[in-house]
Structure formats: C-alpha cells, structure tokens
Amino acid sequence: MTLLEIHEPGETPLPHAGEGSLAVGIDLGTTNSVVAIAREGKPAALHDETGKAMVPSVVAYPSSGGVLVGDEARLLMPQEPRNVVASVKRLMGRGAADLHTVAGVLPYEIEPGSGETDMVKLRIAGKARSPVEISAEILKALRKRAEEALDKHVERAVITVPAYFDDAARTATRDAARVAGFEVLRLVNEPTAAALAYGLDKGSEGLYAVYDLGGGTFDFSLLRLEKGVFQVLATGGDTALGGDDFDRAIAERMLAERKKDGLDDQVDEAAVKAALALARHMKEQLSDRDQTSGRLELLAVPSFHALTRAEFEAMIADYVKRTLGIARNVLADANMTAAEVQGVVLVGGSTRVPLVRIEVARMIGKPPLTDIDPDEVVALGAALQAEALTGGGDTLLLDVTPLSLGLETMGGIVEKVVPRNTPIPVQLAQDFTTYQDGQTAMAIHVVQGEREMVADCRSLARFELLGIPPMTAGAARIRVSFAVDADGLLTVSAEERTTGVQQRIEVKPSYGLSHEDMADMLYDSLENAEADMTARLLTEARVEARRSLLALDAALAKDGALLDAAERAALDQGRARLESAIAGEDRDEINAAAEALETLSKPFAERRMDRGIREALAGKSVNELESRVGE
Amino acid sequence: MNHFARLGLPAALDLEPAALDRAYFALQRQWHPDRFVAKPPEERAKASTEAAALNDAYRTLKDPLSRAVYFAELKGVELPADGKTIDDPELLMEAMEAREELHEAGSAEAVHALAAKAREDMKNSLARLGSLFLRDDKPAIRKALLRLRYLDKFAEEARARRMNLERSSA
Numbered sequence: 188m189t190l191l192e193i194h195e196p197g198e199t200p201l202p203h204a205g206e207g208s209l210a211v212g213i214d215l216g217t218t219n220s221v222v223a224i225a226r227e228g229k230p231a232a233l234h235d236e237t238g239k240a241m242v243p244s245v246v247a248y249p250s251s252g253g254v255l256v257g258d259e260a261r262l263l264m265p266q267e268p269r270n271v272v273a274s275v276k277r278l279m280g281r282g283a284a285d286l287h288t289v290a291g292v293l294p295y296e297i298e299p300g301s302g303e304t305d306m307v308k309l310r311i312a313g314k315a316r317s318p319v320e321i322s323a324e325i326l327k328a329l330r331k332r333a334e335e336a337l338d339k340h341v342e343r344a345v346i347t348v349p350a351y352f353d354d355a356a357r358t359a360t361r362d363a364a365r366v367a368g369f370e371v372l373r374l375v376n377e378p379t380a381a382a383l384a385y386g387l388d389k390g391s392e393g394l395y396a397v398y399d400l401g402g403g404t405f406d407f408s409l410l411r412l413e414k415g416v417f418q419v420l421a422t423g424g425d426t427a428l429g430g431d432d433f434d435r436a437i438a439e440r441m442l443a444e445r446k447k448d449g450l451d452d453q454v455d456e457a458a459v460k461a462a463l464a465l466a467r468h469m470k471e472q473l474s475d476r477d478q479t480s481g482r483l484e485l486l487a488v489p490s491f492h493a494l495t496r497a498e499f500e501a502m503i504a505d506y507v508k509r510t511l512g513i514a515r516n517v518l519a520d521a522n523m524t525a526a527e528v529q530g531v532v533l534v535g536g537s538t539r540v541p542l543v544r545i546e547v548a549r550m551i552g553k554p555p556l557t558d559i560d561p562d563e564v565v566a567l568g569a570a571l572q573a574e575a576l577t578g579g580g581d582t583l584l585l586d587v588t589p590l591s592l593g594l595e596t597m598g599g600i601v602e603k604v605v606p607r608n609t610p611i612p613v614q615l616a617q618d619f620t621t622y623q624d625g626q627t628a629m630a631i632h633v634v635q636g637e638r639e640m641v642a643d644c645r646s647l648a649r650f651e652l653l654g655i656p657p658m659t660a661g662a663a664r665i666r667v668s669f670a671v672d673a674d675g676l677l678t679v680s681a682e683e684r685t686t687g688v689q690q691r692i693e694v695k696p697s698y699g700l701s702h703e704d705m706a707d708m709l710y711d712s713l714e715n716a717e718a719d720m721t722a723r724l725l726t727e728a729r730v731e732a733r734r735s736l737l738a739l740d741a742a743l744a745k746d747g748a749l750l751d752a753a754e755r756a757a758l759d760q761g762r763a764r765l766e767s768a769i770a771g772e773d774r775d776e777i778n779a780a781a782e783a784l785e786t787l788s789k790p791f792a793e794r795r796m797d798r799g800i801r802e803a804l805a806g807k808s809v810n811e812l813e814s815r816v817g818e
Numbered sequence: 819m820n821h822f823a824r825l826g827l828p829a830a831l832d833l834e835p836a837a838l839d840r841a842y843f844a845l846q847r848q849w850h851p852d853r854f855v856a857k858p859p860e861e862r863a864k865a866s867t868e869a870a871a872l873n874d875a876y877r878t879l880k881d882p883l884s885r886a887v888y889f890a891e892l893k894g895v896e897l898p899a900d901g902k903t904i905d906d907p908e909l910l911m912e913a914m915e916a917r918e919e920l921h922e923a924g925s926a927e928a929v930h931a932l933a934a935k936a937r938e939d940m941k942n943s944l945a946r947l948g949s950l951f952l953r954d955d956k957p958a959i960r961k962a963l964l965r966l967r968y969l970d971k972f973a974e975e976a977r978a979r980r981m982n983l984e985r986s987s988a
Contacts, residue, residue, distance in 0.1 A: 416847075576852055579854070583852065612869050
C-alpha cells in the first residue's frame with residue numbers, strides 16, 4: 188500500500204526552465220538576509236556597491252508610494268514607523284491564535300486571517316499585507332541584487348529556514364519565494380547549511396557540531412560527514428535564549444546602579460530601549476578588550492557605568508551553561524560523546540562573545556571553527572546546496588525531523604508515529620483500533636511535540652475518518668500514515684483496512700508554530716519527562732481498565748446466564764473494586780484490581796469459548812490489541 | 819521487500835554498522851529527492867517513496883534493539899505493540915523494584931549508575947540473543963526482547979531524571 192502524496196503545488200518546473208539561469212542560496216534571516224552563489228564548489232556572498240553582504244530584513248511602504256527594502260527601509264523608521272516592517276520572519280505561518288505572543292511589540296495593526304487556518308495580516312499604509320508578501324519583497328530585493336551582480340537571470344534558489352520551523356512556516360517561506368519569482372529547489376535547515384559551508388570547504392570527515400547562537404534563539408545540531416554525505420544525526424535548541432539575554436543583563440545592572448546612586452528613574456519603554464542599546468554596544472566592545480564603560484542618559488540625567496569582561500562573563504555564565512546543557516542532550520540523543528566531535532562550527536553573531544567560544548571549546552575539547560564569517564556562513568552553505576542540486580554535484584544532504592509527530596489516543600495521550608530525529612523523507616504508518624463496540628467514526632488529531640500528553644503538545648490538524656463499519660471494539664484496523672517530504676512538509680492520511688474505507692487528508696496545520704514555541708516544547712519535554720511518564724502510565728492504566736470493564740459488560744449482557752449467583756456476585760465485587768480504583772490516583776491499584784478481575788472472569792471466559800462464542804473476553808485477544816484512538 | 823533486502827544486506831541479527839551506513843548512503847545517493855529536482859513529477863514521486871523506504875529500513879536496522887525486534891518478527895516471534903503492560907510477572911516485579919530504586923536515587927551520580935547498569939545489562943542480553951535464535955527458542959526470544967524493551971525505557975527514564983537532578987543542582 189502506498190499512501191504517499193507529495194504536496195508540491197506549482198512546483199513542476201517548465202521544460203528547460205533554468206537553462207542559462209543561475210541558482211542562488213539565500214539566508215532569509217529575522218534581522219538580516221544574505222544571498223550567495225557557488226561556482227565549482229566555491230561559494231561567495233553577493234555584495235552591494237558599498238561592499239556589504241547583509242541586507243537588513245526590513246521592508247517599508249512609504250506614504251509617497253513604492254516599496255523599500257534593507258537600509259533604505261530602515262532609514263524611514265524614524266519618520267514613518269507604522270509603514271516599516273522589521274522581523275517579519277517571526278510572523279511566518281502564524282495564525283490569529285499565536286498573536287498574543289507577538290502582539291504588543293509590533294507597532295502595526297494586525298488583522299487576524301479569515302478562519303483559524305489563515306495567517307495574520309498586517310495593515311500597513313492602508314492595505315492588509317501578509318507576512319508572505321512582505322517576505323517576498325525582501326526576496327525580490329535579493330534577487331535583484333544577485334541579477335545585477337551576476338548579470339544573469341536568477342530564477343532558482345535554495346532557501347534556509349530554522350531547524351525548528353514547523354510545517355506552516357516552511358510552507359509560507361516557500362510561498363514567499365514563489366511570489367518573488369523563485370523556483371524553490373529546496374528548503375534547507377540553517378545549521379545544516381552552515382555545516383555544508385565548512386564541510387565542503389575543508390573536505391572534512393567525521394562528526395561535526397553546529398552551535399548557533401543568535402539574538403533570541405539557540406540551536407545545536409550534530410552531523411556526520413562522510414565522502415560528500417552530510418547526515419544530520421540530531422538537533423535541538425531553545426529560543427528563549429540568545430544574545431538579547433546578554434544585553435538585558437547589562438542593561439539591568441546599569442539601571443540598578445542608577446537606583447543605588449539615588450537616581451529616581453521612570454523605567455519606561457524608552458529608558459529600557461536606551462539602556463539596551465548601550466548594553467549591546469558595551470557587549471560588543473568587550474569582545475576585543477578587557478573593560479569598557481558607557482554613558483547612559485535618561486531624562487537628561489547622565490550616569491557612567493564601567494564593566495569588565497570578567498564581570499560580564501559572570502553575568503552571562505548561566506546562559507552559556509544552558510546552551511551547553513542542550514548540546515549535551517543532543518549528543519545523548521545521537522548516542523555520541525563530546526570527545527567524538529571533530530569540530531564545532533559557530534554560527535550567529537552571539538558566538539563572537541569570547542566566553543561562548545571558550546566554553547564551547549572546553550566542552551568539545553578543541554577550538555571551534557570560526558574562519559567563515561558567522562553572518563554569511565548559512566547563505567554560503569545554501570549556495571553550495573543550490574549548486575549541488577542544479578549542477579549534479581556529489582554532495583548528499585540527509586536531514587531529520589526536529590520534533591516528534593503523533594496522534595491523540597484515548598485519555599489524551601500522544602502516540603508518537605514519527606519520532607524526532609527521524610531521517611527525511613519518511614513515511615511511517617501505525618495501526619489503531621476502535622475503543623467501543625459499533626464505533627463508526629474516529630477523530631484523528633495530529634500533534635507535534637515531545638510531551639506525553641496532548642494538552643502539552645502543539646495541535647497541527649484534526650480530521651475525521653467516517654463510515655467505519657460497526658464492529659466489535661478492537662476489530663477495526665485503522666492505519667494512519669504520516670509522510671514528511673524532503674522539505675520537512677507533512678501529509679497525513681487514514682484508512683480502515685478491513686473494509687478499505689479510506690480518507691486521505693493533506694494536513695495543513697491550523698496555524699503555525701513559532702520557532703520559540705518549538706524549542707520551548709522540546710526543552711519542556713526534557714524537564715517534564717518524569718512527571719509525564721507517571722501521568723501517561725496512570726492514564727494508560729485507566730484506559731486499559733475501562734476497556735476491560737466495557738468488554739466484561741458486553742459479555743455479561745450477552746452470556747450472563749452462564750454464571751451462577753455466587754459467581755456473578757464475585758464478578759460484580761471485582762468490578763466495583765476496579766471502578767473505585769479507576770476513580771483513584773494509584774496506578775498499581777488499578778493494575779492489581781484489573782488483574783484480579785481478569786482472574787475472576789477467566790472461568791466465565793472459558794465457558795463462553797467452550798460454547799463456541801467467537802469473541803473472547805478479556806484475555807489475550809483484548810490485551811494484544813494495538814493502541815486505540817478515541818471516538 | 820524486507821528492510822534487509824531493501825538495503826541489499828543479508829538478514830542477520832548482527833550487522834556491521836559501517837556496512838549498514840555504506841549500503842544506505844550508496845542507495846540514498848541514487849534515490850534521494852535532491853537527485854530528482856529537475857525530473858518529471860512521477861519520477862520524483864517514485865524517488866521520494868524509495869528514499870522514505872530506505873530511511874525506514876535504515877532507522878529500523880541501525881539501533882541494535884529495534885533491529886533485533888524486527889529480525890525476531892521476520893522469524894515469526896510475535897511481540898505486543900510497544901508501550902503495552904508487561905505480561906511477564908517476573909519482569910513486572912523487576913520493573914517495579916527498579917522503578918522504586920530510581921525514585922529513591924537522590925543524586926545525579928546515583929541515577930547515572932542505575933542507567934549505566936541498565937545499559938550494560940542491555941548490552942549483555944543483546945549479545946546472548948544470538949544463541950536463542952540459533953536454537954529458534956521463540957518463547958525465550960520473546961521474553962528476552964520484552965525485557966530489553968523495558969530496559970531501554972528504563973534507561974531513557976533515568977536519563978530524564980538525571981537531567982532534572984542536574985538542573986536543580988545547577
């Protein structure tokens with residue numbers, strides 16, 4: 188049986204498309220974007236006339252008309268703040284339900300999409316614009332830069348996305364590229380692209396790590412390089428963690444110093460912004476010197492602040508330690524030790540902080556690779572992949588799913604179908620069955636995340652499989668298939684196998700999962716694994732016990748006459764004990780009561796069997812049923 | 819096609835990891851969707867299906883325990899679906915005692931020691947599996963695999979607990 192459906196709308200290339208045109212690599216960043224091209228294995232970022240490779244990811248719709256991108260757009264910020272959009276990447280693929288996390292920090296009016304499936308729109312200069320349209324403007328500007336620099340048409344691109352981007356955000360990114368006139372060759376994960384840039388450059392072999400610390404996010408990935416094969420083994424991260432935390436620590440210290448000196452500041456948004464800007468500057472200075480100082484002026488009252496590198500390092504030590512903890516977990520996921528890592532690639536501006544470099548070097552036991560500009564390395568890797576995809580290069584990139592995908596089963600438990608770090612593309616199926624006699628419908632609820640309970644995971648989509656023929660509980664075989672393609676996009680379908688009732692649903696997530704959420708979910712799961720396990724086992728015991736009760740009741744209703752009064756009384760007593768155990772919180776008691784009831788009902792079951800009754804009660808046939816899905 | 823055949827390897831309990839990687843990489847070079855970017859949709863669909871099947875095969879055979887379970891199923895040993903209650907009273911007792919021990923372990927080191935013990939136990943049990951298969955002792959294979967599955971879960975649980983302990987002491 189194949190259930191594979193590849194969802195690549197509009198991707199069919201025209202015959203001969205791309206001949207004479209070039210394929211570029213694009214790092215579409217939250218703060219800055221870079222476009223690069225590789226020729227014969229040598230990648231280079233494309234610069235503007237002033238020699239700058241980075242294009243600020245800022246789009247402006249000036250009141251005078253037209254569209255500005257990059258530095259020009261940024262210049263308009265003071266005069267027309269409401270017509271300038273920055274950090275639009277944070278909104279990619281996000282629906283109204285996600286808004287509470289970003290609303291309030293954005294100066295524009297936000298319009299929820301129509302229905303829960305639609306992405307939000309921003310009302311700018313009197314027009315509603317989607318994040319896809321806005322991102323497309325950045326991509327168009329990059330395309331123009333590339334075409335001017337290369338003096339050729341540029342129609343195809345490899346675009347990078349954070350490893351933790353979910354289905355909706357990946358789809359939105361691809362859509363934006365299409366709007367900008369690109370054919371998307373592949374979406375590649377940022378850390379993987381970074382590794383590509385280093386690996387090909389050096390012809391390295393062995394186990395490599397990518398440590399990516401940006402302004403607000405942290406990713407750690409582990410890859411194996413072997414004869415041109417880049418195999419991602421595991422990836423993980425946390426996005427409440429980044430260089431912004433370093434700035435905040437310095438800013439808080441300065442504000443506290445002012446207070447100590449008796450300055451009674453009104454700490455409003457403007458004060459915090461001023462302190463953060465100065466903090467950032469001081470942080471950057473401490474990358475090349477041992478001490479620095481700054482002058483902070485709030486409401487015309489200046490104050491002076493000195494900061495040594497040692498003090499700064501003490502302030503950020505805990506953050507750095509957290510990144511290393513995550514790195515160790517990723518290593519454990521891949522069954523590897525730090526000593527086996529041959530090199531670690533640093534990505535992201537925050538890896539310029541000396542303490543970060545020192546601590547990473549200490550953990551891995553060798554100095555990190557830093558010879559490629561951390562701001563360009565992702566685009567360079569993407570360019571190499573673009574060349575490999577079009578020029579038939581020998582590189583092969585084998586990537587993985589960053590988060591587990593699964594289904595809700597009885598009791599709100601998650602049954603994982605595709606575990607995290609599974610190589611993609613992948614197609615995995617699992618059989619589920621009905622919980623009740625005569626059940627004709629089954630709700631399929633697709634979730635993403637590492638936690639054991641549905642409530643703690645992210646809901647991606649729901650659909651119903653209808654028309655299951657009425658059967659005894661547990662007789663139906665519903666096969667649910669998950670397919671994740673090479674871009675990391677998911678399709679889910681379901682089929683009743685005994686009768687062939689089929690329903691194929693292309694899962695389009697109801698709303699996007701933010702990069703932050705994803706990493707948080709992963710981080711959460713590690714912290715809560717223990718409590719989760721207990722909750723899961725308790726719920727499982729209850730579900731199992733209730734099912735035995737259902738089965739017993741059905742049997743009693745049908746063949747109760749097989750029992751004499753004393754036997755019936757004993758069974759009823761055992762039944763009551765199990766019911767009260769289910770109501771309690773003690774898993775062991777539930778299991779014990781269920782086992783006792785099973786023993787009690789054994790003679791009954793045997794008599795029913797003897798009478799040639801087909802459906803055996805309790806016993807094996809019930810116990811061996813596979814996981815079940817709720818109605 | 820079974821997973822061994824798909825990778826062109828003989829069906830066996832023991833597999834040289836390097837040989838598995840070699841076979842997998844060579845076939846992915848041939849079938850990975852990246853190789854079919856400019857091909858017609860039917861060819862791309864076929865490649866995607868092949869690559870997905872290869873990934874499934876690789877993933878199943880790479881981990882010694884999941885390989886052993888798969889191999890056992892090929893040999894006709896029936897195992898309950900993952901995550902089911904344990905039906906072996908002896909193992910149930912062992913599991914309950916180990917769980918208690920884990921809860922009582924108060925330090926990251928103590929938990930680490932328990933996890934290490936479980937891993938060591940797994941390694942030894944896996945090594946003993948071969949002889950059970952030679953004797954084609956299905957009940958014994960089933961029993962051993964169920965215990966291995968339990969040990970694997972236990973080690974994973976211990977890892978989560980250790981991280982919690984490390985975090986709260988940090």
